Amino acid sequence: MHSIIVVPPASAPAPERITLTSGDRLPFGRAETKGALTIAHPGVPGVAGEITANGSYWLLSNLSEDQTYVVENREDASEHIKVPPGRVEAPVSFELARVVLFASGDLLRFEVWAPGHAFHGPAAEFHLDRTRRYFAVLVALCEPRLRDGPHAPPPPVEDLVKRLRPTWPTVTRSAVHWNIDYLAFKLRQPSDPESLVDLALRDGLASKVDLLGLNGWGFEH
Incomplete structure:
Protein backbone atom coordinates (compact mmCIF):
# COMPACT_ATOMS: atom_id res chain seq x y z
CA MET A 1 0.00 0.00 0.00
CA ALA A 114 6.39 9.84 -0.65
CA PRO A 115 8.34 6.56 -0.28
CA GLY A 116 5.64 4.63 -2.09
CA HIS A 117 6.91 5.63 -5.55
CA ALA A 118 7.17 2.56 -7.75
CA PHE A 119 10.03 1.62 -10.07
CA HIS A 120 10.76 -1.20 -12.48
CA GLY A 121 13.77 -3.46 -12.15
CA PRO A 122 15.92 -4.83 -9.31
CA ALA A 123 15.07 -1.96 -6.94
CA ALA A 124 11.31 -2.26 -7.49
CA GLU A 125 10.58 -3.96 -4.16
CA PHE A 126 11.96 -1.03 -2.20
CA HIS A 127 11.15 1.70 -4.74
CA LEU A 128 14.71 3.01 -5.00
CA ASP A 129 15.39 5.77 -7.52
CA ARG A 130 18.95 5.25 -8.69
CA THR A 131 19.32 8.89 -9.76
CA ARG A 132 18.81 10.32 -6.27
CA ARG A 133 21.27 11.32 -3.61
CA TYR A 134 19.99 8.84 -1.06
CA PHE A 135 21.00 6.12 -3.51
CA ALA A 136 24.45 7.71 -3.86
CA VAL A 137 24.78 7.53 -0.07
CA LEU A 138 23.76 3.86 -0.15
CA VAL A 139 26.33 3.06 -2.85
CA ALA A 140 29.04 4.91 -0.92
CA LEU A 141 28.16 2.89 2.18
CA CYS A 142 28.47 -0.32 0.16
CA GLU A 143 31.66 0.63 -1.69
CA PRO A 144 34.24 -0.91 0.70
CA ARG A 145 32.45 -4.24 0.66
CA LEU A 146 31.96 -4.12 -3.11
CA ARG A 147 35.68 -3.47 -3.62
CA ASP A 148 37.37 -5.22 -0.71
CA GLY A 149 35.19 -8.16 0.17
CA PRO A 150 32.29 -9.22 2.40
CA HIS A 151 33.90 -8.31 5.72
CA ALA A 152 34.84 -4.68 4.98
CA PRO A 153 33.03 -2.28 7.35
CA PRO A 154 30.95 0.66 6.10
CA PRO A 155 32.93 3.92 5.99
CA PRO A 156 32.46 6.58 8.70
CA VAL A 157 30.43 9.66 7.87
CA GLU A 158 33.55 11.80 7.41
CA ASP A 159 34.75 9.45 4.67
CA LEU A 160 31.32 9.41 3.06
CA VAL A 161 31.35 13.19 2.83
CA LYS A 162 34.75 13.14 1.09
CA ARG A 163 33.67 10.37 -1.27
CA LEU A 164 30.45 12.11 -2.28
CA ARG A 165 31.84 15.62 -2.66
CA PRO A 166 33.04 15.29 -6.32
CA THR A 167 29.44 14.79 -7.51
CA TRP A 168 27.73 16.58 -4.61
CA PRO A 169 29.81 19.70 -3.80
CA THR A 170 27.48 20.94 -1.03
CA VAL A 171 27.34 17.64 0.87
CA THR A 172 27.56 17.91 4.66
CA ARG A 173 27.64 15.50 7.59
CA SER A 174 24.06 16.39 8.48
CA ALA A 175 22.92 15.74 4.89
CA VAL A 176 24.56 12.30 4.94
CA HIS A 177 22.95 11.48 8.30
CA TRP A 178 19.57 12.65 6.94
CA ASN A 179 19.87 10.37 3.92
CA ILE A 180 20.92 7.41 6.05
CA ASP A 181 17.87 8.00 8.24
CA TYR A 182 15.65 8.20 5.16
CA LEU A 183 17.16 5.00 3.71
CA ALA A 184 16.55 3.19 6.99
CA PHE A 185 12.91 4.23 6.89
CA LYS A 186 12.50 3.43 3.21
CA LEU A 187 14.15 0.02 3.48
CA ARG A 188 12.47 -0.76 6.81
CA GLN A 189 15.80 -1.24 8.58
CA PRO A 190 17.38 0.15 11.76
CA SER A 191 19.18 3.44 11.20
CA ASP A 192 22.46 1.56 11.14
CA PRO A 193 24.88 1.56 8.17
CA GLU A 194 25.78 -2.10 8.67
CA SER A 195 22.13 -3.18 8.39
CA LEU A 196 21.62 -1.05 5.29
CA VAL A 197 24.72 -2.48 3.59
CA ASP A 198 23.76 -6.06 4.48
CA LEU A 199 20.30 -5.65 2.95
CA ALA A 200 21.49 -3.73 -0.12
CA LEU A 201 24.08 -6.36 -1.08
CA ARG A 202 21.94 -9.34 -0.14
CA ASP A 203 19.07 -8.14 -2.33
CA GLY A 204 21.19 -6.71 -5.15
CA LEU A 205 20.15 -3.10 -4.54
CA ALA A 206 23.71 -1.86 -5.14
CA SER A 207 26.47 -3.31 -7.33
CA LYS A 208 29.89 -2.48 -8.71
CA VAL A 209 28.23 -0.91 -11.74
CA ASP A 210 26.62 1.66 -9.43
CA LEU A 211 30.06 2.81 -8.31
CA LEU A 212 30.26 4.68 -11.62
CA GLY A 213 27.74 7.14 -10.20
CA LEU A 214 30.16 8.14 -7.46
CA ASN A 215 32.67 9.11 -10.13
CA GLY A 216 30.46 11.66 -11.84
CA TRP A 217 27.79 9.76 -13.68
CA GLY A 218 24.19 9.07 -12.83
CA PHE A 219 23.17 11.11 -9.78
CA GLU A 220 21.06 14.26 -9.87
CA HIS A 221 22.06 17.46 -8.07
Whole structure:
Protein backbone atom coordinates (compact mmCIF):
# COMPACT_ATOMS: atom_id res chain seq x y z
CA MET A 1 0.00 0.00 0.00
CA HIS A 2 1.30 3.46 -0.84
CA SER A 3 1.97 5.75 2.09
CA ILE A 4 2.92 9.38 2.61
CA ILE A 5 5.05 10.41 5.59
CA VAL A 6 4.78 13.90 7.06
CA VAL A 7 7.79 14.98 9.14
CA PRO A 8 6.72 17.89 11.39
CA PRO A 9 9.13 20.70 12.26
CA ALA A 10 11.22 19.97 15.35
CA SER A 11 9.35 22.76 17.17
CA ALA A 12 5.97 21.09 16.68
CA PRO A 13 4.12 20.04 19.88
CA ALA A 14 4.10 16.45 18.56
CA PRO A 15 7.19 16.07 16.32
CA GLU A 16 6.63 12.37 15.56
CA ARG A 17 6.26 11.39 11.92
CA ILE A 18 2.72 11.03 10.65
CA THR A 19 1.82 8.25 8.22
CA LEU A 20 -0.99 8.77 5.72
CA THR A 21 -2.34 6.09 3.42
CA SER A 22 -4.14 6.83 0.17
CA GLY A 23 -7.24 8.93 0.81
CA ASP A 24 -6.15 10.18 4.26
CA ARG A 25 -6.24 13.92 4.90
CA LEU A 26 -4.07 15.92 7.29
CA PRO A 27 -5.07 19.53 8.09
CA PHE A 28 -2.28 21.83 9.27
CA GLY A 29 -2.20 25.25 10.87
CA ARG A 30 -1.82 27.20 14.11
CA ALA A 31 -4.90 25.73 15.78
CA GLU A 32 -4.28 22.75 18.05
CA THR A 33 -6.88 20.40 16.60
CA LYS A 34 -7.02 16.66 17.12
CA GLY A 35 -5.72 14.85 14.05
CA ALA A 36 -4.03 17.97 12.64
CA LEU A 37 -0.42 19.06 12.29
CA THR A 38 0.00 22.04 14.61
CA ILE A 39 2.45 24.77 13.57
CA ALA A 40 2.53 27.09 16.56
CA HIS A 41 3.43 30.46 15.04
CA PRO A 42 1.29 33.62 15.21
CA GLY A 43 1.81 34.25 11.49
CA VAL A 44 0.28 30.90 10.50
CA PRO A 45 -3.50 30.81 9.93
CA GLY A 46 -5.53 28.72 12.33
CA VAL A 47 -6.39 26.40 9.46
CA ALA A 48 -3.59 26.95 6.96
CA GLY A 49 -3.99 24.03 4.60
CA GLU A 50 -4.43 20.33 4.09
CA ILE A 51 -2.37 17.43 2.77
CA THR A 52 -4.15 14.55 1.05
CA ALA A 53 -2.42 11.25 0.30
CA ASN A 54 -3.25 10.01 -3.18
CA GLY A 55 -1.46 6.82 -4.21
CA SER A 56 2.24 7.44 -4.79
CA TYR A 57 1.94 11.24 -4.66
CA TRP A 58 0.04 13.80 -2.57
CA LEU A 59 -2.11 16.91 -2.87
CA LEU A 60 -1.63 20.25 -1.13
CA SER A 61 -4.48 22.65 -0.42
CA ASN A 62 -3.65 26.24 0.55
CA LEU A 63 -6.52 27.45 2.73
CA SER A 64 -4.92 30.78 3.68
CA GLU A 65 -6.23 34.10 2.41
CA ASP A 66 -2.97 35.81 1.51
CA GLN A 67 0.01 33.45 1.76
CA THR A 68 1.65 31.54 -1.07
CA TYR A 69 3.19 28.20 -0.10
CA VAL A 70 6.30 26.83 -1.76
CA VAL A 71 7.00 23.12 -2.11
CA GLU A 72 10.67 22.36 -2.77
CA ASN A 73 12.17 19.19 -4.12
CA ARG A 74 14.28 18.10 -1.12
CA GLU A 75 16.79 16.62 -3.58
CA ASP A 76 17.09 19.87 -5.54
CA ALA A 77 15.74 23.07 -3.98
CA SER A 78 15.89 24.86 -7.34
CA GLU A 79 13.01 22.62 -8.41
CA HIS A 80 9.84 23.79 -6.72
CA ILE A 81 6.18 24.61 -7.16
CA LYS A 82 4.17 27.53 -5.76
CA VAL A 83 0.68 27.03 -4.38
CA PRO A 84 -1.24 30.34 -4.23
CA PRO A 85 -3.90 31.25 -1.64
CA GLY A 86 -7.14 29.37 -2.16
CA ARG A 87 -5.62 26.71 -4.45
CA VAL A 88 -6.95 23.29 -3.49
CA GLU A 89 -5.48 19.85 -4.15
CA ALA A 90 -2.40 20.94 -6.07
CA PRO A 91 -0.60 17.68 -7.00
CA VAL A 92 2.96 17.19 -5.73
CA SER A 93 5.04 14.41 -7.26
CA PHE A 94 8.37 15.03 -5.49
CA GLU A 95 9.48 11.94 -3.61
CA LEU A 96 11.15 14.07 -0.93
CA ALA A 97 9.50 17.45 -0.47
CA ARG A 98 9.86 20.43 1.85
CA VAL A 99 6.82 22.67 2.38
CA VAL A 100 7.80 26.28 3.11
CA LEU A 101 5.40 28.73 4.76
CA PHE A 102 6.15 32.46 4.91
CA ALA A 103 4.80 33.65 8.25
CA SER A 104 5.33 37.24 9.44
CA GLY A 105 8.85 37.36 8.03
CA ASP A 106 9.80 33.87 9.23
CA LEU A 107 10.27 30.76 7.10
CA LEU A 108 8.60 27.67 8.53
CA ARG A 109 9.24 24.26 7.03
CA PHE A 110 8.04 20.70 7.30
CA GLU A 111 8.78 17.71 5.10
CA VAL A 112 6.64 15.24 3.20
CA TRP A 113 8.08 11.94 2.03
CA ALA A 114 6.39 9.84 -0.65
CA PRO A 115 8.34 6.56 -0.28
CA GLY A 116 5.64 4.63 -2.09
CA HIS A 117 6.91 5.63 -5.55
CA ALA A 118 7.17 2.56 -7.75
CA PHE A 119 10.03 1.62 -10.07
CA HIS A 120 10.76 -1.20 -12.48
CA GLY A 121 13.77 -3.46 -12.15
CA PRO A 122 15.92 -4.83 -9.31
CA ALA A 123 15.07 -1.96 -6.94
CA ALA A 124 11.31 -2.26 -7.49
CA GLU A 125 10.58 -3.96 -4.16
CA PHE A 126 11.96 -1.03 -2.20
CA HIS A 127 11.15 1.70 -4.74
CA LEU A 128 14.71 3.01 -5.00
CA ASP A 129 15.39 5.77 -7.52
CA ARG A 130 18.95 5.25 -8.69
CA THR A 131 19.32 8.89 -9.76
CA ARG A 132 18.81 10.32 -6.27
CA ARG A 133 21.27 11.32 -3.61
CA TYR A 134 19.99 8.84 -1.06
CA PHE A 135 21.00 6.12 -3.51
CA ALA A 136 24.45 7.71 -3.86
CA VAL A 137 24.78 7.53 -0.07
CA LEU A 138 23.76 3.86 -0.15
CA VAL A 139 26.33 3.06 -2.85
CA ALA A 140 29.04 4.91 -0.92
CA LEU A 141 28.16 2.89 2.18
CA CYS A 142 28.47 -0.32 0.16
CA GLU A 143 31.66 0.63 -1.69
CA PRO A 144 34.24 -0.91 0.70
CA ARG A 145 32.45 -4.24 0.66
CA LEU A 146 31.96 -4.12 -3.11
CA ARG A 147 35.68 -3.47 -3.62
CA ASP A 148 37.37 -5.22 -0.71
CA GLY A 149 35.19 -8.16 0.17
CA PRO A 150 32.29 -9.22 2.40
CA HIS A 151 33.90 -8.31 5.72
CA ALA A 152 34.84 -4.68 4.98
CA PRO A 153 33.03 -2.28 7.35
CA PRO A 154 30.95 0.66 6.10
CA PRO A 155 32.93 3.92 5.99
CA PRO A 156 32.46 6.58 8.70
CA VAL A 157 30.43 9.66 7.87
CA GLU A 158 33.55 11.80 7.41
CA ASP A 159 34.75 9.45 4.67
CA LEU A 160 31.32 9.41 3.06
CA VAL A 161 31.35 13.19 2.83
CA LYS A 162 34.75 13.14 1.09
CA ARG A 163 33.67 10.37 -1.27
CA LEU A 164 30.45 12.11 -2.28
CA ARG A 165 31.84 15.62 -2.66
CA PRO A 166 33.04 15.29 -6.32
CA THR A 167 29.44 14.79 -7.51
CA TRP A 168 27.73 16.58 -4.61
CA PRO A 169 29.81 19.70 -3.80
CA THR A 170 27.48 20.94 -1.03
CA VAL A 171 27.34 17.64 0.87
CA THR A 172 27.56 17.91 4.66
CA ARG A 173 27.64 15.50 7.59
CA SER A 174 24.06 16.39 8.48
CA ALA A 175 22.92 15.74 4.89
CA VAL A 176 24.56 12.30 4.94
CA HIS A 177 22.95 11.48 8.30
CA TRP A 178 19.57 12.65 6.94
CA ASN A 179 19.87 10.37 3.92
CA ILE A 180 20.92 7.41 6.05
CA ASP A 181 17.87 8.00 8.24
CA TYR A 182 15.65 8.20 5.16
CA LEU A 183 17.16 5.00 3.71
CA ALA A 184 16.55 3.19 6.99
CA PHE A 185 12.91 4.23 6.89
CA LYS A 186 12.50 3.43 3.21
CA LEU A 187 14.15 0.02 3.48
CA ARG A 188 12.47 -0.76 6.81
CA GLN A 189 15.80 -1.24 8.58
CA PRO A 190 17.38 0.15 11.76
CA SER A 191 19.18 3.44 11.20
CA ASP A 192 22.46 1.56 11.14
CA PRO A 193 24.88 1.56 8.17
CA GLU A 194 25.78 -2.10 8.67
CA SER A 195 22.13 -3.18 8.39
CA LEU A 196 21.62 -1.05 5.29
CA VAL A 197 24.72 -2.48 3.59
CA ASP A 198 23.76 -6.06 4.48
CA LEU A 199 20.30 -5.65 2.95
CA ALA A 200 21.49 -3.73 -0.12
CA LEU A 201 24.08 -6.36 -1.08
CA ARG A 202 21.94 -9.34 -0.14
CA ASP A 203 19.07 -8.14 -2.33
CA GLY A 204 21.19 -6.71 -5.15
CA LEU A 205 20.15 -3.10 -4.54
CA ALA A 206 23.71 -1.86 -5.14
CA SER A 207 26.47 -3.31 -7.33
CA LYS A 208 29.89 -2.48 -8.71
CA VAL A 209 28.23 -0.91 -11.74
CA ASP A 210 26.62 1.66 -9.43
CA LEU A 211 30.06 2.81 -8.31
CA LEU A 212 30.26 4.68 -11.62
CA GLY A 213 27.74 7.14 -10.20
CA LEU A 214 30.16 8.14 -7.46
CA ASN A 215 32.67 9.11 -10.13
CA GLY A 216 30.46 11.66 -11.84
CA TRP A 217 27.79 9.76 -13.68
CA GLY A 218 24.19 9.07 -12.83
CA PHE A 219 23.17 11.11 -9.78
CA GLU A 220 21.06 14.26 -9.87
CA HIS A 221 22.06 17.46 -8.07
